[in-house]
Amino acid sequence: MTRYTYYPGCTLKTTARNFELSTIASVEKMGIELVEPDRWNCCGTVHALATDDVMHQLAPIRNMIRVEELLQSGKVDNKQMVTLCAMCYNTLKRANQVFNSDSDRKKKIHDIMYREEIKYSGNVEILHLLEILKEYGWDNIKKYVKKPLQGLKVAPYYGCLLLRPRGIGIDNTDNPSILEDLIKALGAEAVDFSHKQKCCGSYHTVQMKEVVADLSYNILKQAEDAGANMVVTACPLCEYNLGPRQVQIKKQYPNFSSIPVVYFSQLMALAFGLDEKATVFEDNKPDPVPILIELGLIEE
């Protein structure tokens, strides 16, 4: 068992519960243990871009102190922190980069957080789970596949913060392949489509749901036209905008049929032959179960 510090973030504990449960169960099969710190706090999303902003870097840096605590007490094996949510990943990684590249802000952050017992060193490495999987090796992952996802045509949707900005993204910004590689390793077919890096509308889903529905419709339509029968994502906000927002899409585009949107970890759990407590498909809207039954991937 390799033990990594795992940073969940707010949404993984509520609306994206299926993302967390499926991930923990799947990677456990692969010999990876995700250790959650006792006192994690908000990642500080979104990353504060203004050059004079110190205050909004405190929350992410405080989480990194938790990693160093775990490391000191021997509860984890390395200084890497694994995230699932693309926004947490982006915010934490960028805060770390700011901390390490801006000595002025580094000093200010240290001064403000003088009551923390550990003075953050800047050494924690922020990783998205997909990076861990890539390092683990696709061929090694194949060994755990008990039920190859044959017949499933999956459109990999990356969105924005997993790939951008340059130097932060987990894969090639223009031509990513990490989700495709995973999909293929699980025995499904990866569908190439034009909108895999287009933004879903992000937080505008709160005030401008019509606009977000427009953007999501374009993404889902492209995926469907490319022959996909499922969309896979790695971000709880993308999942919401592409999944539950289909209700709004149907109001604006009555001809739109629906296409299920799932997290990559749920497909892992399914392919690894885990039960419904690990796949947690009941939380997904629209329901991905009918198509999976149709393809003979789960029993009725």
Added chain:
Amino acid sequence: MMVFVVNQGFLENINIIDANSVRMSSFGSKQILRYKPGENPFKDRVNELSGENVDLCFQCGACSSGCPMTQEMDYLPSKIIRMIQLGLEEALESSTIWTCMTCFNCEVRCPRGIDIANVMEALRQIVLRKKYNRVNLDDLSPEELRELPQIAIISNQRKLTA
């Protein structure tokens, strides 16, 4: 004294006025701007806050062509950059800066290496730091608060409030 004649397609029917005191134009009164060389406090502030140099922009439009939200914007991102170069504080009144959701599509496309998302954030910050919040949590219904993922609400508040 330098005179910046703004592209007619950009700001229509501009009347050139000859007054040293007028430095900024306003869209309503359609005046032309003039200011002394090297004097552009608005641009300087944006560059300072964003950490970018907007003067690098040569208006190729790559940012605007890749932007997924242009249909909701009154000025294209590349035009906002031009407005900053010219010292037009009207950029702060545009819908563009609030529509931008920092997806960084422009950042990876810009051939001049400008992170336009940073520039948009600088413009937002200039407004927000005067305590002009754009959204209010109280406007959301209990149903919306229950249904929306936290990440949507939190990032929305973080981006659009001071």
